[in-house]
Amino acid sequence: MTPHETIRLFTKILENLEKWMDKAGEHAKARSFEVDLLAQARLAPDQYVFAQQVQSACDQAKYTAAYLSGKPAPSHPDTEKTFAELRERIRKCTGFLAAVSEKDLAGADERKVAPPWLQGRWLRGRDYLVDLAIPNFFFHVTMAYAILRHNGVNLGKMDYIGSLPTRDA
């Protein structure tokens, strides 16, 4: 999986996340509650709420594309409170991802990735992708999924995986 394929996979999963949010909307409507309540739901008292899981997944995807291409990451402040605002956040993120081409990612393996939280230390681009970006992106999207699932939203595995390029010959 090249860095560009990783960015495409992140994009696909973020698009799937919007579909989970559609199902959350249907569930809220059927039960007559406001879907935005789910933006503040969490699985443990000291854990991020749904909105923060979405913001974190978007940020991990955004920074992967930025760090590995050398393009500056656009600023997306964590201000979203509603599902509508979270959808906007996802689309700003996937818009940025779409603007990062395979060519922009040439040399990604050898880039020096030094996010502020590493406090001066750094990771080789390839190590950043494998050991941090991929697990951390899936951590946050799966936690978002788990929060909805725990709150009764009718989700199944294929909602998570999305479309598969199967062949018959």
Next chain:
Amino acid sequence: MTPHETIRLFTKILENLEKWMDKAGEHAKARSFEVDLLAQARLAPDQYVFAQQVQSACDQAKYTAAYLSGKPAPSHPDTEKTFAELRERIRKCTGFLAAVSEKDLAGADERKVAPPWLQGRWLRGRDYLVDLAIPNFFFHVTMAYAILRHNGVNLGKMDYIGSLPTRDA
């Protein structure tokens, strides 16, 4: 991330999972309950329990290594009920992963991957890895983590990510 790096990443995350289980054991001891109760915990009534999440994560890792190398997958029946048995399952899995070399995975991209549940259809090895194996593996390990976290186990993000090959010069 090559197929071999993916298998190494799956191994690392499965080793991390054993450390989450250590923390679950400490939590159970502190609260005077039997840790094996957590093997049957779940986040939603129609969702897999912790034991099944571990079995599914192991199977996804095992089948990735098998399908992409052409080696036969060893049979690991889903009989585990206790944490001790689940640890055994993880180690059988990582033992098989360790036996699949980079050379065994040459040509993985072009292999025809036809798991029974695709009912005659198939995926190109590379598509299987990107669109199915990676998301599905992380789905199950994150769900296992989420179940423990929801039940009060003292886990944090770095328990999930594990060691990072950071550099200082």
